[in-house]
Amino acid sequence: MATVTIKNVWKYYGDTPAVKDLNITCPDGSFVSILGPSGCGKSSTMRMLAGLEHISAGDIHFDDVRINDLAPKDRDVAMVFENYALYPHKTVFENIANPLRLRKADDTQIKDRVTSAAKLLEIDHLLERRPHELSGGQKQRVAIGRAIVREPKLFLFDEPIAHLDAKLRAHMRGEIKHLQRQLGTTMIYVTHDQLEALSMADYIAVMHDGELQQWGTPSEIFNHPVNAWVAGFVGEPAMNFLTCDVVGEGDGVNLKHKNFEIPLLPHQARQLNGAAALGTARMGVRPDALDISMTKPDEASIEGEIFVNELLGGDLLVEVELADSRIRVKTTPEFVGNPGETCHLTVNRDKWHVFDAGDGHAYF
Secondary structure, three states: OOOEEEEEEEEEEOOEEEEEEEEEEEOOOOEEEEEOOOOOOHHHHHHHHHOOOOOOEEEEEEOOEEOOOOOHHHOOEEEEOOOOOOOOOOOHHHHHHHHHHHOOOOHHHHHHHHHHHHHHOOOHHHOOOOHHHOOHHHHHHHHHHHHHOOOOOEEEEEOOOOOOOHHHHHHHHHHHHHHHHHHOOEEEEEEOOHHHHHHHOOEEEEEEOOEEEEEEOHHHHHHOOOEHHHHHHOOOOOOEEEEEEEEEEOOEEEEEEOOEEEEOOHHHHHHHOOHHHHOEEEEEEOHHHEEEEOOOOOOOOEEEEEEEEEEEOOEEEEEEEOOOOEEEEEEOOOOOOOOOOEEEEEEOOOOOEEEEOOOOEEOO
């Protein structure tokens, strides 16, 4: 196990920076996810940790050891790739045993470690098969088994379940998380899928355009995004955004839109900290932080027209048309409104957000 410290790390490809001044500390024994869209620098970060890419500037430490100049084989890292990278002519046993063969381990040790890893991954009955006889999920388990037998300080997972089908991905998420808990080894998991990151990781590093946007627990990332980009990227269905005027009303502050005017709670008005002088801000609210009704409630609400209803199994997603935009509301399938009818939305003001209209940083 190892504490991984990434300090002021840059990665350039020619004159183009792929990773910009990255600072992350992954605690010993933690499950860390690096989350972001394609091109954000997450795989470059992974490859620098593994030693497959040169570090342009900065330092990476495993515990107290600076590993910048160590060869990949000397870093005690095991990496699991998206494409499995299995040897087609070798059996499952030999694929898993390959790292031990390269280390000249004795046959007894190889048999014990391979058998133990295979039982842990529930593929011990497949040891004599070859990769072409396996399903996608079984191949992924073999790739993970090959990493486990090395007993490394650090596991690196590079989008390992990205091209499995949805049901198998859901299953493998639980399997990988359970496995990390059993082994207690530090694991860094790269993904573009925010559901994977939220459901599996102890900590998430959200990246965009090579820069770290936010570091925190899944709850912190989801409930307290530091800017509008993180808020819009994390969460499914995505957060709704509306540009509003910031209006001072006596000692309070209201958000005013063509379809509504809603007062901020007192502590939120204080957090806005003079933004009323800016004139506008972006209101952000998740679909499950809105209630929808066909009758106008007593409290301040948003009036709109139902555009379409989408049944999502146990939930109903209602898209509501406002004067200049549409927002989505998550409710129950029992909702009786139909497209074209007027509806009223009530915001849970304990769960909404306000972002700067310019740089997008969060006021709350």
